[in-house]
Amino acid sequence: MVSASRVQITDLRGRDEECGAIRDLLDGADGGGALLVQGEPGSGRTALLAYAHRHAGDRTVLAGTGLADEAALPYAGLQRLLDPVRDRLGALPAPQRRVLRRALAGEGCPAGQRLTLSMAVLGLLAAVARERPLLCTMDDVDLGDGRTAEVLAFVARRLGHLPVVVVLTGAVDTAPGGIPTCRLRPLDERDSRAVLSDRLPVPASEPVAVALGTVAAGNPQALVDLAEALSPAQCRGEEPLPTTPPPDGVLGRGYRARLNRLPDDTRRLLLLAALDDGMDAATLVRAARVAGTVIEALAPAEVAGLVRVEARGVTFPQPPARAMVVATAPLAERRTAHLLLAALLDGTGHRLRRALHRAAAAEGPDPVLASELTEAARDEGSPDARSAALQRAAELSVDPASATARLVAAAHHAWAAGRPYRARLLTQHLPTGPTEPTVTARAELLHGEMELRCGRTPAALTALLAAADAAAGTAPDLALQALLRAGEAICFAGDQYRYADVARRARALRPTGASPGTELPTAHLAGVAATLRGDHEVAGPTLRRAVVLGDRLAGRDRTPTALTGAAVAALLVAEDGAAHRLADRAVELARVRGEVAALPRALELRAVAEYWLGRHEAAAETSREGLRIARSAGQDTWAGVHRGMLAVLAAVRADRETSLRLIREIGEEPAPGSRPDALARWALAVLDLLDGRPEDAAERLAALARPGTGRGQVTVQVMATPYLVEAAAASAHRPAAVAALAVFDRWADSTASPSRRALSARCHALLAPRGSAAAEEGFRTALRRHPPGAGAFERARTEFLLGRELRRSRRPRDARRHLHDARETFTRLGATAWADQAAAELRAAGESVGGPDRTAARLLTGQQLRVAQLVAEGATNREVADRMFLSTRTVDHHLRNIFHRLGIRSRTQLARVL
Template sequence: MTGHTRVDSPCRIYGRTTELAAVAALSDQLLPQRVGALLLAAEPGLGRSTLLARAAREFTLGPVLRPRPLPRNLQSYDGLRALLGEAAGVRGGAPPPVSFGAGRPDELPALLRQLLPGGEPLLVCVDDVHLWDAPSRAVLGAAVRHPDPGRPIGLLLSLPEHRSEELEFSGWPVVRFGPLDDDAATTLLRDLTGGCLDPAVRAELLSEAEGNPAVLTSLAQRLTPDQLGGRRPLPRPLMDGGALWATFGSRLAPLPAPARQLLLLAAAAQEPDPDAAGADASLVLRAARKAGLDPAALDPAEAARLVHHDGDRITFTGALLRRTVYSGAPSSRRRAAHALLASVIDADRFRLRHLLHLALAVQGPDAVLAAGLDEAAAPGTPTSGMERSAALSRAAELTAHEGARTARLTAAADYARLSGHPRRARRLLAATREGASPDAVQGRTELVRGSMALRDGPVGDAYQALLMAAEHLDPTDAEAALEARMEAMDAAWAAGDAAACIAALTEAPLTTPPRDTAFAYAPTGPAAPFSPVRRMASVRSGPHPHRQTQTQTEPHPAAAPRHPMLDYRAGLRTAIDGHPAEAEPPLRRVLDRAQHDDDPTRLLRAGVAALVLGDIAAACRTNARALAVSRSRGLASLTPRILEHLAYAELRAGQHARARAHAQEGLRAAHRAGQRNVAAGQHAILALVASVEDDAAAVAAHAGAAVAIARPHGLLQAVTLAEWASARADLCRGRPFEAAARLGPLTRPGPGRGHFAVRMLALPCFVEAAVQSGASAEAKAAVEEFALWAAQGTDPQAPAQLARCRALIAPPDDSADALYALALDRHEAVHGDFERARTQLLYGKWLRRRRRPAEAKNRLRDALVTFERCGAPAWAEQTRAELRATGEAPAPAAEGGLALLTPQQLRIARCVAEGATNREVALSLSVSPRTVDHHLRNVFALLGVRSRTELSRLVDRAERGSARP
């Protein structure tokens, strides 16, 4: 195969479960009723014509009439004549001569019965019915109001979304098409390309098409097999104006020329930041007036629902539509639009925006303009990260010198990454040329590339790229080199390589005082450093991300102020090396300095320091403050990691509901920012929360999702957390053999074990599972190792858990009694209701086996109340079973109502009661639609309801009842 790939659009429908069900329901209702009607409404390219064709092909109850498309210059009743001509063709004759202008519009059923005698149902399918003449549309509408008593007739019509409220079809049921989800779009791509598609290319195509199947098909047809397979670079732009116009041009072509000119100005105004919430209306209208355009020229575009003008912003109704307007115009008209916009921008107040539009209006290298863009994009100016990225990208295009061009492309990529647009960042990095720039520039490029790989790629690759960056940066930029080494340490931590962590933290000590810089650093993971994040929203200014700094003369060590990173780096290095007492002073200084800080990256460092020090409450507090700051500043690349830190700290504190809420939010933020490695960590946290709440389906789904990302990317920490969650779910369900088999390889010393900072947290679970499954020798060895860990004081729960583990392996005498009592005493000194309840449950079991039922009941009652308060129903049920075994009949769970539901079922029931679809519930709770469907069936069975309406009423009554005093 040569040239562009030739692919055939598959005939199957992708996704569209709701739409297919609605069409099937139309056919079903024709037998008991005499008429049925349905409108298929969608914007171009979303597949309404394909669905209508499939419905016509699969209708088996009787004849199908599907008239041919009509020319644009229609006479009255031309649409109806075409329909009757189709009917006559089915019968094998000519349509009767009917004077439609003098007839009544409700005569259509009689005419069709005359042409097609019989009583079987008839389906009329009309594609693009909005193109029919108004009298013919009125006849179709009347056919629903005046059904044929002798023959059922179904009307299935398609039209664009913006025409779905045509008066002739007022009150008809409407099925509105949205974009395909990623799963359906991925399946379509696989069928289009025969599966020969590189994952990175697939991600690019999915992002470019935005769920539009027609655009996705056009993209696949445009690329060669080598491009689809990732062996050759993709063309830029990936989707050209001609292809977009072929899909969306029908929406724009009918507009008058002044309206199209105004739309081009609006599209050009938004080009520097395509993801912004529309274009500045005042800027667009000033440019329009200068060009002699009346602002009222926008009215036809608004009437056609192409744009919305709310006074401040002019917003296109779809991103693909804006791209069609912009890229579909000739380049000379695009340049003229940018020149016009630049001429009406206040160059003193909005220098970057003015220069950027000037730059987009010129051709060829322009060193002066490129330098102006470079200067105007410096941190501290009132503009967005994406505008900075666009400015530096355009400056690179105007730059002839290869080194300066690479430096500007790298800075543009970094701003795009920090703004949460990793695909744009990768495209910009791909345009840099290796070996054509000085070491400092290459170091910056590798630093950005490695930082992106750390968040979305194999962390082993990220580690090597970041060390290479540090080597290039060491001679000229000590701070950037330190940044690269801290990022490398992140990669080593995620991979579970303690030696590599220490190596990254040890190299090239920084002794110079900090510069007033836009760089900042933040930690990540349960107790790990996090990658650097430039304080884009900070009021402080600093050197440009790609600008080299001069080597400073190092002052006398006694006079040099201590760099804020030194305490953090020294404390972490010492802690990882196994000397927690020596690590405490520097990490305590980090935590102390953060008490009144408002920099989110420093707060993240303090949160990690708190975890290493065993101060879980401080970790929750500082991470919550970091989240508040990050939200207020819109730090799209930092927020997912902050949410991961906060959720993990809350999980360690036993605040499971809060951990779940923040992990769910973090999962969505990670997906938006393209940070799959962060998403894996959030999935693992959600699996651990679900293992407490006894939601086996959620545990399996989240653990599976975490491992699916973590294993190929080398994320040992996420794998260990996910396996721990699965093992705890096994233990909760009374499957100790399975739990021990999962945890054994992760907790044993030696190669192939779990993450060095997580395995000890999971070890108490392994001891419990090993004892219950008869592996006492392994349990005893694990307890001795856990004792060493507990003595370090880095986990506040460890002393109580150690006493519990010693009680589990104690000989069959009364020595366990004192150990359980010691464990409960130690639990009282720290927060952690769930762990305390587990100790009470095990103590109660032991007391019952020792035939001390009265004491056992007291412990078990306390455990039951705590498990119920923690939202752990399966653990509570274990406790009830033990209570029954003591001879007590504990009060059963409240019968009837929402008390019968598990926490996950209750969340789903409430979402459905609020009107959410299964898919919307799945997105909200970060589970699959299949999981939602499974839980919803159980909810219906438990509550005895038969419909979503009944469920909504029941939930409403229960919630109102619980709100009464």
């Protein structure tokens, strides 16, 4: 394809697995081997060949490159590759020698002698390798002549035990059979940032790194080109960033050269397809006709892999290709293409697309076109498209007040699309002059929400309350939205005592209308405030009303924000199924609408619901997704929330290594008392409890909230109360546990949740005198209340604690049944540390359980076991790294340790062991 794959970097970010495969070939003691590296332009194929050359050691190196200019010359690439060793032709049998000499001299090779020619090349490489092992590489093998590619593929399949290594590179559709292949995938967020860090003149701010990563779409050369083109002000986020890789960069020059080789009609059609990403095949056919050509003119671009035309639309398989087609086209051609597309879409129902094309071709202020863009953006398009339309409308505006309103709206849509950097830039330099209070309120609301999700919670609260004040007189619905976010900021920071003021402001608004969209936030704020002050008699009905309203949402009222508000209400009245349903709807709606910014919060609530439902693995998967999206959307604070939830879930399943790693990643950034900080402390307390340090665990959990002061993470402490009571039952922290349990009881008694009441009964049993009838009755009551078929882990914990109580009361025979049931459930759930504790209690009760067996689950750490399970299921190291948020280097390290501990040597053996 395009020769712009040459990323000349010595530290290959994100290519650990591919480098390892090359090293394995070069270090192999059993002979040689072959590898085909596939990748899009700019993915680093040439850099990997350079890596192979650097690690070739004492091998002889033959290196060639496929050249498009020689594609029509059979065996031209072979001639350049073998020219350094032509003096060894005498080692070949005469027939092979004659055929190879003719081919290298440009005389071709008859079809009937191609096998002889291929055997001659194989024999020549073997002769060279007799003196020293040989490394033979061919870059862009698909770009040069086809005959050379055929011969090299033949050789690569027949190396056997020859000390010859062949490494070929090509496009993603280069796939000669029988050759081991690895495909270079886009770099993940972490590796993309590392590439930028290697190249930028000054460190980039977090939003800048995210924005550049989005533009580059994980393409290493695009990242390098962008980094080299940035000014220091752009690195700091003070000036707008490029929206495409630079046309004069290495990647851009490569695409330009490739496009220049295409016919004029092909390039015109490619440009039309690139300028409208909503174009379907039928529209492209009409566009070709209007442009004076036919759709068949696009065939050379399809053959080259630049574009793929299907009935549902036109796609560019290589992410940077669309941007580079547009960026490398002359301005006059782009303007002509935009006008053609605008005329083509006239009257077709694609009002926003048509207006955007007209606006792209506009040359000066145009109030009429600005109004058309604004109206079209109100009802059509993704958040990205709406943001672009409104920004362009602001540029075409004459009135500063209208321009300000449109820029603020554009920023809101940019934020919704998960682009906080762009949103900030759009609001940094608003036009001067009078501004409507509603527009001011919307700007403050946006500022506050971005600070809440990405920055500083105190600043967020100040901005959100200012937004509520600005909108109170003219837009009460907007004021309610600001108050909802303000309440969220208060709860995140652990300053619940301030929530009463937010609820008071909401009561004072009394917005007109009785739609669910108006009633729901009012009920939410009143219900949460009543819950935080412990008035569950008021809170319960109010929050249940919010849940009902959430289920009835429709039309414009049905937003991810409204659904998450209803999910919070459901969690506070322990309606876990409803909470999961509402949070899941919020997730799906946000995805459909492209509102990326709403996903981390919705996924957090879904994970909490899954935790209460006892679906710990599902909660972990949800939190992993939430962490990935929060990081990509620049929502650092909510990335901390998801890391904290993952740390708790890892600690509960006794995966110490993963839990501590996540806690380290949270770091010291969250303020003491914030939700990430509280979750991290909860996770550490669970690990303390597992390690037999109940005093430490109780101290951590007792400090999560301070009853009576309205400070701290009350909701997190309520979730952790069963662990607090267990840790503090026989310690100096018992009074704190009693106080926390009183809060838990008042809440549990106000709900209809059997699982909450089961936990309450278990906690009271733990606080009862050891060996008393009250203790045993409390545990048995808890077992009766645990709902069947749900919350198996918590039921097993109750069985274990009852068994332990009976064993310590010198009733070993009665204890064994409960301990057996607990151990069986823990084992089935993969909670090996808890199963070990049950086994230890069984042995103490006189049961001959036996010492720990030597299964994989006992030999491996929690994280190693997770890696092993994924690999046994067929996942590659890269896929394992993506799912576990690790680097491929870490996964490779774990896999080597797994093989060593289990005494195996292959993935196949690992699958058998597991």
